[in-house]
Amino acid sequence: MASIIPNFRLRRLPPLSKFRSTLPPLHLHRPCSSIALPVASSSSSPYEDSEEPQSNTNTLSTTTTAIEEPHRKIKSKKPKPFFPKRGETLELVCESLAFKGKGLCKVEESGYVVMCDRALPGERFVGRVTRKKNNYSEVTKVKTLSPHRDMVEAPCEYALQCGGCRTQNLLYEAQVKAKEEQVRDLVVHVGKFSYKDPEFENVMKPIVPCDTQFHYRNKMEFSFGPKRWLPKEQLADKSEDANVFSLGLHAPGFFDKVLNVDKCFLQSEPANKVLAAVQDCWRNPELGLSPYDCHSHTGFLKHLTIRSGRDVETREPQLMVNFVTSSYKPELLKPLVDKLAVFPEVVSIMNNINTAVGNTSVGEQEYTLYGKATITEILRGLAFEISANSFFQTNAHQAEILYKLVEDCAGLKGDGSEIVLDLFCGTGTIGLTLAKKVKHVYGYEVVPEAIADARRNAKLNGVHNATFIQGDLNKISESFGNDFQKPDIVISDPNRPGMHTNLIKYLLKLKAPRIVYVSCNPATCARDLDLLCHGSVEQKLQGCYRLKSIQPVDMFPHTPHIECVCLLELC
């Protein structure tokens, strides 16, 4: 497998035709046919990160395909109801990428929609129906008949099996175009904004691609497992033994199956050296280390998290290694700690103890096994201390660009007169980068450790006009907002479930002149934009904002994730 990493350095994308001399054209702005794909409603749990759809408003584009024997034939010219059976095989062509990066296909004539994980635009394949939803089915790919458009060789040997990168073998320019299209479709069909509105093209900004498409992640979480997950072919030809301890990434869709990986192209080279050092020795029987078995709930090692940052003075890389274990036995970890402590980049080795049966990596107790309990990173000229469990933007380089967009949208006067409300503030990064230009920043966040980090980060950067408050924004009461002055600008950066209806209600009542909505899930973002702008009769909400711009940003190349920065102005 090739190990050469393509290094596209571009800010604005040139036309796709430049990259595709012999391939068929990619339809960039096709009209959408109507299959309703639902969108998640607001989560009631702050820790829930579900993207599972719930309401029925999203419409996405699809394509037609010939169905030939031995798969079911559809010949009728008239659209007619089509209900595939579970287990049935269909020959399909993937038209575009949709929700969670799944390939979207449409059965000829009937228009019935089928979603397939890892099917890429232009790919012709045979899929087996595995799940039936209200108005579409999910298939798993059985066989590719002809490859997707814009195919490139994936540099990572695990790319086709690992749950992390799903589109590494799709030309990067096609990846970002597909993301841009997805946002556009969601804004129209879930957000109910119209293509026909003369302002629409001004509102929809082109996606900002990521300059660095590999080694961009500053945090990777690997899992330990008692067995290796192997692809079917390797199991069949017995070239690999599955009964060997595994350390790596979860196979797609399996919480209990771990694909062993020796290297990940998304993390930095120093982080890969740490992974290799652990892989090199942890199975040695003399060390007496056992992986946690999530079925029998036995074993010691649960996760290995590697976080990267930079020294504030020297800007040299810093690494934090965090072992998540089922109990506190530092003597068992000592040989690993001794081995890792010799790396100059490793400045912190932590141990989080997680006794719960679930798969979470956050510990109930935390111990420092070597060095400091935090690492540092620099964002927009400010220094941030990051602890093992606090949220920090995973692509620091692209976060610089994201935060610059947020600041541009905030449109601060710069005279120190304005109040900023930073909702879902995490470790305070966005609010702190704006603080020097405003009168006061109020940050709200549910995780107490993140609030502690935010307060420490304020001090570290000499910011005295920021107040960080711990609270659950899904459970705000009538009195929410009584402790701070009315904001001029609201920044809201929720996690994937988006904003709770009560928070939207509050914002509609608050009527701040500007809202900058930063979202990592365009589906829930579109839903919330609809409520803020158009309101909802059923939910008794009267929209009072105008969507001025929506800017997709690619923070995570090769994955289905899309970030958006939206500007809303009070009507």
Ligand SMILES: C[S@@+](CC[C@H](N)C(=O)[O-])C[C@H]1O[C@@H](n2cnc3c(N)ncnc32)[C@H](O)[C@@H]1O
């Ligand atoms: C996408 S992160 C954004 C963090 C921060 N704005 C940044 O850029 O680093 C979302 C944050 O929302 C917090 N969060 C999630 N649910 C919450 C809730 N119900 N109430 C308050 N904060 C919540 C998470 O802990 C996380 O820190």
